[in-house]
Amino acid sequence: MCLATVVGMLGGLSESTKTKIMETKIFYTKDQLSRYFGDFLAELTGKQEVVYIALSGGSTPENIFDVLSQEYKDSIRWDRLRFFWGDERCVPPDHAESNYRMTREHLFNHVPVSEEQIFRIKGELTPEEALKDYRRVLEETLPQKNGFPQFDVMVLGMGDDGHTASIFPHEISLWDSPNWCEIGTHPKTGQKRITLTGKVINNSRQIIFLVTGKNKAPKVDEILHQKGNYLDYPAARVDPRKSLWLLDQQAAQRSDD
Template sequence: METFTEVKIYSKPKNVYNAIAKEIIKMVQNSNQEIFDIALSGGYSPKGLFKKISKKYAEQVPWQRIHLWWGDERCVPPTDEQSNYKMTVDYLISNINIPENNIHRIQGEQDPELEALRYSKEMEDTLNSRGKNPVFDLIILGLGDDGHTASIFPDQLDLFEHEQNCAVAVHPLTGQKRITITGNVINNANQVFFLVTGTNKALRISEIMNDNDAAQLLPAYYISPENGTLTWFLDEEAAAQIS
C-alpha cells in the first residue's frame, strides 16, 4: 500500500508550529476515539512547538483524552538538561492540565536494555495494535543533520527491522546510549508528522524529496507509514533545495 505523503511549506518556523498545533486539535476533536496516543520528539524544533501550544492553545486541546509518549530518550535522569522528557516538562507539561496517568515516560536513568524491554511492553499493553505492532495515532518526528530520526542513526538502519518495539541505540559520535522506538512501530502509526526547520536541514530534505541515491543512507528516508499518512511540515529555509 502506497503511503499518502503531503509536504507543507511555511514562511517561518512559528507558522510551522501553528499549523501542527491546529492539526493536532482538529485531529483529536474530529476523532471518536476516547484516547489519543501521541509520541513526541526531542531536540530543538519541538521546543518551539511546545512553547506555541503552551502559549496559544493550551486551553483548546482536550488533554484528558491525550496520552503522551516519547519516540526516543537519552539515557540520562529525568532532571538532566539532555533529557527529552525534561524538555517536554519545561516547555509543555508544566503549562497544561494533563492527568499524570496520561504521561508515559521512557526512564532514561534505568538500565538501557531493560528499559527498552519495559517500554516495549508498556506500549504493547496500552496501545491499540495492528498486526503484531502497536499503533500510535500520531508520531511527531524531527530530522537530524545526519538524516537520523527518533534515535535511529545512519549506521543503525537495522533498527527498521528490529522485532522489539523499542531498542537501545548508540549515538555514532558521542557514544551516548539512547532508547528509541523502532522502524516497525513508526511505520505502523496512523499519522507521522515530520517537523523540520532551518537551513542546516535543507540538504537532507532535498536528498529525501528528490529521491537521490544519497537518501538511501538516511534513516528518515525509510519513514513510510504502511496504513497511515506522512506529512512533512517545513519552513522555507528547510525546503530551499527541493527541486
Template sequence: MSLNYQRFDTAMLLIEQLTKELIAYSKLQRPVHISLSGGSTPKRWFTHLAQDSVAQSIDWNNLHFWWGDERMVDPTDEQSNFGDVNQILFQHVPLPSSNIHRIQGENEPEFEAKRFKDEMLSHIPLRDGMPVFDWIILGMGEDGHTASLFPYQGTMDAPGITLVAKHPESGQIRVTKTAALLEQAQRITYLVIGKSKAGILKEIQSQAADSLPYPAAKVKSLRGETQWYLDKDAAIELV
C-alpha cells in the same frame, strides 16, 4: 521518492498548524496516542501550547503523550526529552499524569526498553501485535537520522518494538522505538527547519529511499499518511 511536504514561510506558521491539528485530535473524545520528538522546533511548539489562550482550547484528558526516543539520563537532566516537555508544557496544563508515558532514562537501558515496550502494548490499540499510534512526530538530524535510528548502524531492520541505540559520535546510550513500530502509525509528521537540512531533503526527494543511508528517508507509515512540515529554508532546494 515522492515527498509529501508542506512549506511554511515561518516556523511560527508551522507551529500554529500543528496546534490546530492537536486541538482537533483532542476533540475526538477517545484516547489519542501521540509520540513526541525532541529538538528546537518542538520546544517552540510546547511553549506555544502552554499559553493559557491555547491550552484552554485543548481537551487534555483525551491526549496520551509518548516519546520516539530518549537519552538514558535522569528526567531532570538538561538532555532529557521528557524534561524539556515537562518544564515547558506539562507543568502548566491540566494534563493527567497518567497520560504521560515517558521513557525512564534513569533505568538500565535493556530493562527500560522492555518496560517501555510493555507499557505501549498495554495502552495502545494493536494491529498484528504492534501498537498503532494516532500521530508520530519525528525530526531529522543533519546526518539523516530520526528518533535514535542512525545511518550505517543496521538498526533499520531491527525486529520488535523498542531497541537500545548508541549515538555514533558521542557513544551516548538511548532507548528508541524501532522503525517497524514507527511505520505502524496512522500518521507520521516530520518537522524540519533550517538550511542545514536542505541538501538531505533534496536527496530524499530525488532518489529512491533504498539507495540512501538516511533512516528519515525510509521510515514512513505503511497504511496511513507520511508528511513533511518544512520551513522555507529547509525546503529551498525542493521542486
C-alpha cells in the same frame, strides 16, 4: 500562513498503489508551522476520545511546545491525549538532555495534563532495563495492529545526518528490527538511547515530520527528491503514504535553488 503544499509521487509502485503518498507543507516561520500543528491537534482531539501520540525531542518541538502552551491551552482537548516518546537519551528525567524534561518544561507545566497521561521512557535505568520497561508500557497501554503497537500520531524530527528517532545511519539495521524498541548509539558521543523501531513507526496512523533550519535542508532535499543514496538515511525509510512533512522555508531550500 502556509507558503506551499507539495504533493509528490514515489516511483516503483504498482498501478493499483499509485496514489498521493507524500505531502510537504512549507511555512515562512517556525511559529506558523507550530500553529498548523496546534490546529491539527485541536481538530483531532475534538473528534477522537483518546489520542495516542509519540513525541520527539529537539529544538523544533521545543518551539512548537511553547506555542501550544501559550496559544492552544483552551482549544486542544488535553485530557484526551496520551503522551509517549519516539526515543529518549539514557539520562535521568531531570537531566538537561532529557526529552521528557524538555517537554515537561515547555508543555506539561503549562497545560492541563495529568501524570496518568504521561508514559515516559525511564532513561535513569540501565539501557537494558529501560528497554524492557518501555516495551512493557507499550504492550500494556497501546492498541495493537499487525502485531505492533499503533500510535494515532507519530511525531518525528530529523537530524542533519538524516537520522530520525534514535536510529542513526550507521545503525540503520535497527530500522528493520522485529522488536518494538531497541538501544541506539550516538555515532559521535557513544551515548545510549532507547528508540522505537521502524516497524512501530510505520505502524502509526499518521506520521508527522517537524523539520526546521537551513542545516537540515541538504538531507531534506535528498530524501524528498530521492537523490543519490537517500535510502541510507533512516528518515527516508518512513512510510511516505502516512507521512506529512512540515518544514520551514530554510529547511525546504533545495540544493539547486
